[in-house]
Amino acid sequence: MFRKAVLFRWLSLIMIASMLLAACQAGAGGEKKVLTLIWTQEFDSLNPLYTNMWFSYVTHQVFLSWAWEFDQQNNAFPKMVTEIPSTENGGISEDGMTITMHLREDMKWSDGTPLTADDFVFTAEMAVNSANSVASTYPYDNIASITAPDPYTVVINFIDPFAPWLATLWHGVIPAHILRPVFEAEGTIDGAEWNLAPTVGFGPYVLDTWESGSFARFVRNENWWGEEPNIDEIFFRFVPDDASQVNALKAGDGDVGTFIAFSDVPTLQESGLSIVTEPSGYNEGLFFVINEEFGHPALLDVRVRQAIAMGIDRQSMTEDLLLGLTQVPASFWDSLPFYNNPPIENYPYDPAAAAALLDEAGWVDSNGDGVRDKDGVEFELTYGTTIREIRQNAQAVIQQQLAEIGIAVEILSYDADIFFSSYGDGPAASGEVDIMEWSDGPIFPDADVYYWLCSEIPSDDYPDGSNWFFLCDQELNDLIELQSTQVNSADRQQSISQINQIFHERVYWLGLWQDPDVWAVASRVQNAQFSGVTPLYNIVEWDLSE
Amino acid sequence: MLRFIFKRVLQAVPLLFIISVILFFLMMNMGDPIAAMAGRNITRSSDRQRLTRQLGLDKPIVVQYIFWLIGNDWTTVDQDGDGIGDTNGTRHGIIRGDFGTSLVNRGRPVTEVIAQRLPNTLILMVASEIVIIVGALAIGVYSALRQYSIVDNVITTISFVGYSMPIFFIALLSMYIFGVLFKRWGLPYLPTVGMFDPEIGKTLGQVLTHMILPVFSISLISFAAYSRYIRSTMLEVLSQDYIRTAKAKGLPKREIVFIHALKNASLPIVTVVGLDLPLLLGGAVVTERIFAWPGMGRLFLDHVSRADTPVVMGILMLIAVAVVTFQIITDIVYAWLDPRIRYE
Numbered sequence: 071m072f073r074k075a076v077l078f079r080w081l082s083l084i085m086i087a088s089m090l091l092a093a094c095q096a097g098a099g100g101e102k103k104v105l106t107l108i109w110t111q112e113f114d115s116l117n118p119l120y121t122n123m124w125f126s127y128v129t130h131q132v133f134l135s136w137a138w139e140f141d142q143q144n145n146a147f148p149k150m151v152t153e154i155p156s157t158e159n160g161g162i163s164e165d166g167m168t169i170t171m172h173l174r175e176d177m178k179w180s181d182g183t184p185l186t187a188d189d190f191v192f193t194a195e196m197a198v199n200s201a202n203s204v205a206s207t208y209p210y211d212n213i214a215s216i217t218a219p220d221p222y223t224v225v226i227n228f229i230d231p232f233a234p235w236l237a238t239l240w241h242g243v244i245p246a247h248i249l250r251p252v253f254e255a256e257g258t259i260d261g262a263e264w265n266l267a268p269t270v271g272f273g274p275y276v277l278d279t280w281e282s283g284s285f286a287r288f289v290r291n292e293n294w295w296g297e298e299p300n301i302d303e304i305f306f307r308f309v310p311d312d313a314s315q316v317n318a319l320k321a322g323d324g325d326v327g328t329f330i331a332f333s334d335v336p337t338l339q340e341s342g343l344s345i346v347t348e349p350s351g352y353n354e355g356l357f358f359v360i361n362e363e364f365g366h367p368a369l370l371d372v373r374v375r376q377a378i379a380m381g382i383d384r385q386s387m388t389e390d391l392l393l394g395l396t397q398v399p400a401s402f403w404d405s406l407p408f409y410n411n412p413p414i415e416n417y418p419y420d421p422a423a424a425a426a427l428l429d430e431a432g433w434v435d436s437n438g439d440g441v442r443d444k445d446g447v448e449f450e451l452t453y454g455t456t457i458r459e460i461r462q463n464a465q466a467v468i469q470q471q472l473a474e475i476g477i478a479v480e481i482l483s484y485d486a487d488i489f490f491s492s493y494g495d496g497p498a499a500s501g502e503v504d505i506m507e508w509s510d511g512p513i514f515p516d517a518d519v520y521y522w523l524c525s526e527i528p529s530d531d532y533p534d535g536s537n538w539f540f541l542c543d544q545e546l547n548d549l550i551e552l553q554s555t556q557v558n559s560a561d562r563q564q565s566i567s568q569i570n571q572i573f574h575e576r577v578y579w580l581g582l583w584q585d586p587d588v589w590a591v592a593s594r595v596q597n598a599q600f601s602g603v604t605p606l607y608n609i610v611e612w613d614l615s616e
Numbered sequence: 617m618l619r620f621i622f623k624r625v626l627q628a629v630p631l632l633f634i635i636s637v638i639l640f641f642l643m644m645n646m647g648d649p650i651a652a653m654a655g656r657n658i659t660r661s662s663d664r665q666r667l668t669r670q671l672g673l674d675k676p677i678v679v680q681y682i683f684w685l686i687g688n689d690w691t692t693v694d695q696d697g698d699g700i701g702d703t704n705g706t707r708h709g710i711i712r713g714d715f716g717t718s719l720v721n722r723g724r725p726v727t728e729v730i731a732q733r734l735p736n737t738l739i740l741m742v743a744s745e746i747v748i749i750v751g752a753l754a755i756g757v758y759s760a761l762r763q764y765s766i767v768d769n770v771i772t773t774i775s776f777v778g779y780s781m782p783i784f785f786i787a788l789l790s791m792y793i794f795g796v797l798f799k800r801w802g803l804p805y806l807p808t809v810g811m812f813d814p815e816i817g818k819t820l821g822q823v824l825t826h827m828i829l830p831v832f833s834i835s836l837i838s839f840a841a842y843s844r845y846i847r848s849t850m851l852e853v854l855s856q857d858y859i860r861t862a863k864a865k866g867l868p869k870r871e872i873v874f875i876h877a878l879k880n881a882s883l884p885i886v887t888v889v890g891l892d893l894p895l896l897l898g899g900a901v902v903t904e905r906i907f908a909w910p911g912m913g914r915l916f917l918d919h920v921s922r923a924d925t926p927v928v929m930g931i932l933m934l935i936a937v938a939v940v941t942f943q944i945i946t947d948i949v950y951a952w953l954d955p956r957i958r959y960e
Contacts, residue, residue, distance in 0.1 A: 104815050112918065114653075114720045122655030200696040203670040203722060205653055206663045257703075261723035282732045283910025283918075285814045305814045309908040310918070313788055318808045318908075321795045352656065487647035487923050492664060495648060510657060526661060534661035534668075 102302040103614045105595065108315050108324035112283065112308040117265035118242030119197050119204040130242045131606040132288050132304055133271035137171065137240035140603035144349070144515045146236055150174060150185075150243070154236070157557075166231030166557030169239075173222040180269075180276040180291045183247050187218030192246035194226075201258040209238040231555040233562055237516035237603070245270055274299045274610045283308060299610040300597075319343055325595050325614075328605075330588040331460070332392040343590045347395070349405035350602035351514025352585040354464075357506045358578065361540030364501030368449050373431040375577035379417035381424035381475040382468055388583045391463050395588075399581030401570050402512065402519070405602070408559075409517040409566040414574045416581075424475050435476055442476040454482040454503035456489050461507055464582060479505075493528035499538050500528075506538070509585040515603055517566045518554055522578065523547055539578070546572050617951075621944060628940040635936045636710075640681050640929060647923035649673065649719045669697055671719060684716060684929065685709050710933070716926035720919060726930040729915070734897065736811060737911035740904070741896035743827060744834040749889065752839055756846025757878065760854060771843070779840030787833040787906040794829060809908035830907045834900050845888060849881040856880075883953055890946030894938030898931065 113126040118134065121127060130136060137150045148154050152172045155161020161170050177185035196202055197210035215227045226239075244259075248270055252262045259265070269277050274296060275288035288304045307324055309315045316334050318324045320341045330338065335345050358375060359365030368374045384398040399405075400414040407413070428434075433442040433449050442449040453468065455461040465481040472479050482503060489508075493499040498506050512519050520526065524542035528535035549569050556562035573579055587605060591598050596613040600606075650664050650673070659667075668674045672683060672693065687709030692701030708714035715726035755775070759768045778786075791808050798805035806829055807813065812822035853859065854877055862872045901913035908914075912931060919927040 102815075106814070114922075115722060120722050122653060122657070122659075124656055200666075200670075203667060205655075205667075206660060207666065208660055208663065211662065261717070266721060266724055281910065282729070283736070283914055284811055284908075287814055303815075307810060307814065307908070308910075309809045310914065311906045311908070314791065314809050314906050314908060317788070317791050317796050321799050321805070321808045323795075323808050323810070323813075485647060485921070487649070487652040487921065490651035490654065490658060491648035492650065496651065521658070532661075534664040536658050536661050538658075 103300065104303045104305065105301045105326070105612065105614060106305045106307055106324045108309050108318055108327045109306045110308075110310055110312065110315055110329055112310075113280070113286065113306075115205075115265050116268045116277065116280070117244060117259075117262070119193070119202070119244060120265055122205045127241060128605050129286075129306065131273065131604050131609055132275050133268065133273040133277055133291075134242040135273055136242060136604060138236070139607045140515060140601045141607060142348070142599045142601055144602050146515075150177060150240070162557060166233075166555070167228050169226045169228075169235060171224040171226070173224065174295070175222050176295045177272060178293045178295055179245055179247070179272050180293050182293055183245070183270075184221070185243070185272050186221040187224045188221070189243045189246045190224045190240070191216050191218050192250060193240075193243045196244060196249070196253070196259055199253075199258075201253075201260075203258075203260055209235065231557050233554050233556050234513050234516040234518040237513050237518075243272075275304055278303075297610045300613040301609075304609075319590055319592070322592070325592040326598070327590040328587065330590050332395045332588070335393065335395055335588070338590045342593050344593070346589040346591060346598075346600055347586040348589070348600045348602045348605065349584065350587045351405050351511035352509045353399040353402065353404055353511055354461075354507065354509045354582045354585045355399070355402070356580040356582065357508075357539055358580075359501050359504050359506070359539055359541075360578070361501065364540045366449075366451050366504040367447060368431075368433055368444070369451075369504060371431045372576050373427045374433065375580075376417065377424040377427040377431070377475065378472065378477070379424075379577050379580050380420045380427070381477070382471050382580075382582075383419040384416070384582055385419060387464060387467055391460060391467070392583055396584045396586065399584050400574070401581070402573055402579055403517055403566065403570055404581065404584060405586075406512065406515060406517055409512075409563060410570060411563065411567055414570060417577075421471075421475050428475065428477075433476070440473075440476065441478045448478065449476065450478040450480065451504040452480045452482060452502070453505040453507070454484060454489065454497050455507035456486045457483045458486075464507065493533040493535065494530075499533075499535075501538070501540050507582070517562070519550060519569070520554070523550055541578065543572070543576070543578075546578075617948070621948075624944045624947075631940065632933070632936055636685070636929070636933060637681065639932050639936075640684065640925070641677060643923075643925050643928055643932075644677050644680065646920065649923040649925070652720075652922035666697065669694060683707055683709065684926070686711055687714060715930045715933075718919070718924055718927045720922050720924045720927070726926045729927055730912070730930055730934065733910060733912050733915045736909065737897065737904070737913065739823065740827060740830055740909055740911055741834075741900065744831045744838075744900070745889075745893070745896060747831055747835045748838045748842055751835065752842030752846055755839065755843040757850055757873065759843065759847045760850035761873065763851065775840035775843055778836045781837065783833055783837050783900075783902050784906060786836055787829070787903055790829050790832060791906070811910055826907075826909075830900070830903050830909055833907075834903050842888075846881070846885060849884050850877060853877045853881040879953065883950065886946060886949050886953065890942050890949070891939075894935060894942040897938050898935050 109125050111125045114123050115121045115126060118127060118130060131139065135149045138146045138154050139149045140146055146154055150173060152174060153159055155169045155171055173187060179185055194210045194213055194216045197204055198207050212228050212232045213226055214229045217225045219225060248264050249259050249262055253259050267280060271277065274291055274294045276291040278287045278289045280286040285308060286306045290299065290302060309318055312331055315327050316338060319327045319338060339345060358369050360369050362370065388394060388396055388398055398416055400416040401410045403410040428442055433444045435442050437443060453465060455465060462483055469479040469481050484497060488496060489498055490496055491499065497503050521536050522541060523537060524547045526535045526537035527540055527542060546569060549565050553562050553565035556565060587602060589600055594615045596615055597611045599608050650659055650667050653659065672680060687707040688705030689708060691705055693703055693705050694701050695703045707716060718724045718726060718729050721729065755771055759771050762768050794806040795808035807826050811826050812818045816822055859872060859877055862876050898912055898916065901917050904911045904913040905917060916928065916931050
């Protein structure tokens, strides 16, 4: 009995001591204003040319800047340029082939070196140099030549008129004075130390430490050329598990979290956190394989696709699965009202009308097995997506609802890197599933799309094609090609509207729910606003209350 | 003994080669690194073509394995995409100590990626293993000495409850209770995630407090297996004739248990521990993920999900080498524990 008492006493002492230790440590923070953001994925690279990762490029507003950034309404405002180029101010030539940018003259890198047009030219050159394995050469591969007539002017000549320039150009600039010597010495900047430790930047903050798997710490940039930030230090803390992120936010171990699951919103709100949703151009949707060789033959008939649209109760799905916190998108351009004009109206949930359309198309249950058929072919679809929980829930609901109108659905789930693998390896790119689901959108806030180009259909000769729907609609193809060269916004709006109408009428894509960025913000964080393009655009205005 | 060790090391070479072949071919079919680089959109076709070539993923798997093994500095690579090799390769291969560079953190050597995480994993896993072994020894010996007593039954029940619970449940539950609820109730609370509070820094106190919940979670599920094993081996040894003889000789109970019984019961335990120790290098995948501990388990998970073959192969080969090494060490410890064993 005595031994047990001693053991219990020791255990109690250890537990209390460890918690007191934790309490003492927690109080040792000092007077600095320190903001902690929780990132569920760690950066792959901090060099803007070497990443497509959302969690990386979102940090650019902290330690780099974009030439122009986007506010809460996703409107562009000049950041590194004196004004955004336009035909009115002479920044864009009449033929849309040339853009002239005038840079601010007060910009400096954090080491005091002036930031000039040479950095822009160097960035574009490095993006397309075949020695560098950058994440994407786009959009710089559309540039025919780029020159710097003076230190604060950049002239870009495009191969063809390039409409999506505003949304795609100059997502960060790299320091020529640091990386050019590396390139000259090694013939590539792939292994440059700056890519993973950019301790020289030109944002309001500059990288101090990036501890792999743990955190990245940014401190004030003493040579910052803009408005003075209120917060002293910013931490990005890498917490890969969603449930852990929620617990950490509730416990105050983080001030801001992102990619919050809709199911976690109520519990975070109960804990005093604010939830901010910001449209980012993404919509969860169904993509149909429409091809005589690939995909189910029933999907070739537009009436069948319309029946599927009316056979799924998407409104109830958003209310039940997503707690009514988002909406059903009617258009691929749902979050771009300028282009979704006139606004598309959603197909209603009407299983009776859906059944009638299927009957009209000749798909009837002739053998009484509960599944429609035609010419001896059963209406059995395969429906694939990634293993994300909400998608699997949606699959189950859709499977049940389509069964009610006589369509059998086999649901398939894959790891994301397998699902999105290339032609021959991945089920999506290889036309192995009839319906695919993922979240996608135009090159937000631009309206450009390219997946549906006929030339992008993958094949043995062209395995890298991105038209995984194997659909070649010549009218759609011509409009997509046309809009990408229209620098006149009124002309382009008209083209996109026509594309939008075709998408809707021919049901090439069916939106399930809008997929905005969902942020959770602690009550002590003040003035935080988010953009769907450059989320941390007003980070200098953020503050922390006592 | 030296001859034995030398022989075992020589035997390990073909074994490691076979392991590397199997792992590499399995890994190459695990996913598409280019797809994983795309971010939220599908990789552009032009970028896919270019990256596949630049990262050497367009080569047949056998060629990729050879490059990984012996390097490609003896041949040329096609840098500009014209189909003709124009630049000398720069890789030396693992037999010359070059594990390659990460595809995810482009340009960063695999050895550097692993070296950053290995100490963190060792801190967590060694602490957990010590807690597990010490705790399981105490519980196992106690249960064996008081077989079928109330305490033995209670310990057995608790062990199996712990063993039956998935670690993610224990981890999240303990995080919620000691991190979230304790704070809400105004009690001293434990940190939920990370290895230390970035605002304070990597102090000993910080690391210790951040270790408590992960170590607790790992230990709770492992106590059961170890303690039951120790209990059963102790029971077997305690029923041996020499223990009866020792008792008949009037030796003190403490001496019988710890000198005669436990040392002999340790032989099979050493085997289990010896096999477990190298796996510590791999970290605790689930625990590290939930508690955001920057260790090897999380590194493995992060990079396997992005099909980063060089890093994943580096981790797997490190574990394979460790397993082989610890098996040799286990054999040597056998000889120390049991003088009847001779490796001649």
